[in-house]
Amino acid sequence: xxxxxxxxxxxxxxxxxxxxxxxxxxxxxxxxxxxxxxxxxxxxxxxxxxxxxxxxxxxxxxxxxxxxxxxxxxxxxxxxxxxxxxxxxxxxxxxxxxxxxxxxxxxxxxxxxxxxxxxxxxxxxxxxxxxxxxxxxxxxxxxxxxxxxxxxxxxxxxxxxxxxxxxxxxxxxxxxxxxxxxxxxxxxxxxxxxxxxxxxxxxxxxxxxxxxxxxxxxxxxxxxxxxxxxxxxxxxxxxxxxxxxxx
Numbered sequence: 545x546x547x548x549x550x551x552x553x554x555x556x557x558x559x560x561x562x563x564x565x566x567x568x569x570x571x572x573x574x575x576x577x578x579x580x581x582x583x584x585x586x587x588x589x590x591x592x593x594x595x596x597x598x599x600x601x602x603x604x605x606x607x608x609x610x611x612x613x614x615x616x617x618x619x620x621x622x623x624x625x626x627x628x629x630x631x632x633x634x635x636x637x638x639x640x641x642x643x644x645x646x647x648x649x650x651x652x653x654x655x656x657x658x659x660x661x662x663x664x665x666x667x668x669x670x671x672x673x674x675x676x677x678x679x680x681x682x683x684x685x686x687x688x689x690x691x692x693x694x695x696x697x698x699x700x701x702x703x704x705x706x707x708x709x710x711x712x713x714x715x716x717x718x719x720x721x722x723x724x725x726x727x728x729x730x731x732x733x734x735x736x737x738x739x740x741x742x743x744x745x746x747x748x749x750x751x752x753x754x755x756x757x758x759x760x761x762x763x764x765x766x767x768x769x770x771x772x773x774x775x776x777x778x779x780x781x782x783x784x785x786x787x788x789x790x791x
Contacts, residue, residue, distance in 0.1 A: 545571040545691070548618055548627040548656065551635065552582045552611040552648025555604065559634030559668070559676045566680035567631070570687065574627070576618040578648075579606040585648035587612050587655065597622065611652035619659050629687070630656025633666035634679045638704050640669075640758040641722040641750065644772065650702055657700035658774060662690065665700075669762040670707040678713065679705035682767050704758055704768040717766040722757035724748040 547567055551560045555577035567573045579598065588610045595609040595617060605622065607614045615630060632652035639647040649665045656663035664686070666679055682705055702721075706713060725748030733741035753759030761768035 545629070545687075546625060546627045547571045547573050548615065548623070548630045548661075549573055549575045550577045550611055550614045550618070550630070550632050550652040552578065552585055552632070552652065553636050554578050554580050554582070555600070555606045557581075557636065559636055559673075559679075562676040563631065563634045563666070563680050563683065566677075566684055567687075570684060571628075574603045574605075574618075574623055576605045576607060576614045576622060578611060578614060579608050582610050582648050584646050585610040585612065585651055586646050587651040589613060589616060611648040612655045615652045615655040616659075619656070619661070627661060629690075630661050630663040631666065631683065632656075632664070634676050634683075634705075635665070635667035636673060637667060637671045638669050638762065639665060639667040639702060640704050640762065640768065641752070642724045643747065644702055644721060650772070653700060653702075654774060657698065660698055662695070662698055663700050664703060666703045666705065668707050669704045669768075673707040675707050675709060678708065678710045679703075681710050682713070682716075686769075700772050700774075702758075702768075702770040702772050704762055704770075706762055706765045706767070708765055712765055713767060714765045715767070716769060717761040719758045719761050719768045719770050720756055721770055721772070722750050722754075722759040723752035725751045 590609045590613050595613050598606045632649045635649040644650045653663040653665035727748050728745035730745050731743040750759045758768040
């Protein structure tokens with residue numbers, strides 16, 4: 545089995561290192577990841593500039609671009625084979641609910657999915673996590689399940705893992721994405737060189753985090769597995785909008 549690994553925290557991130565060390569026990573692994581932290585990159589591509597790729601060793605490349613650049617370049621020209629799976633992570637912090645829209649971790653996995661490869665985004669369920677090994681073990685188990693009986697369709701899974709020892713994980717739960725309240729206001733900083741300076745404010749707390757959601761699973765020490773997709777169409781609104789246009 546061949547696995548392409550990327551992330552949005554950079555090729556030296558501890559979560560990626562721990563994941564790769566585990567994956568090497570069951571697969572041939574190649575890493576193509578950003579040269580530095582690119583969190584919040586979503587699915588952005590560097591369309592108007594060249595993207596430099598640095599070969600660290602035959603199985604490790606750092607890319608001066610976004611997480612999506614990494615996977616796109618890897619799959620369309622850099623590596624000479626099509627991997628069996630793309631895994632993005634292990635992210636240093638959660639990617640649940642609305643976070644998935646902004647996540648570079650999810651963006652990298654999304655690119656693998658769009659190019660026809662089963663893909664996984666894996667994140668720790670808290671900031672400053674201690675138990676990356678728990679997430680790595682979960683991923684190994686899921687790959688084993690996948691190989692025994694592959695899903696009928698190419699899948700994209702967004703996985704969040706509680707930041708606890710593996711022995712405290714209560715199980716796996718298939719979830720939907722929850723929702724957050726709106727983000728906190730931007731934070732104004734000191735003026736610099738005549739320009740106003742702002743920092744993006746904190747994310748909102750969950751306002752849709754009940755049973756069945758990713759938020760609820762993590763809060764109760766279950767691994768959250770959310771099947772996601774690239775189709776942003778609000779299918780429920782197609783007919784209402786058609787009627788509105790006829791007015």
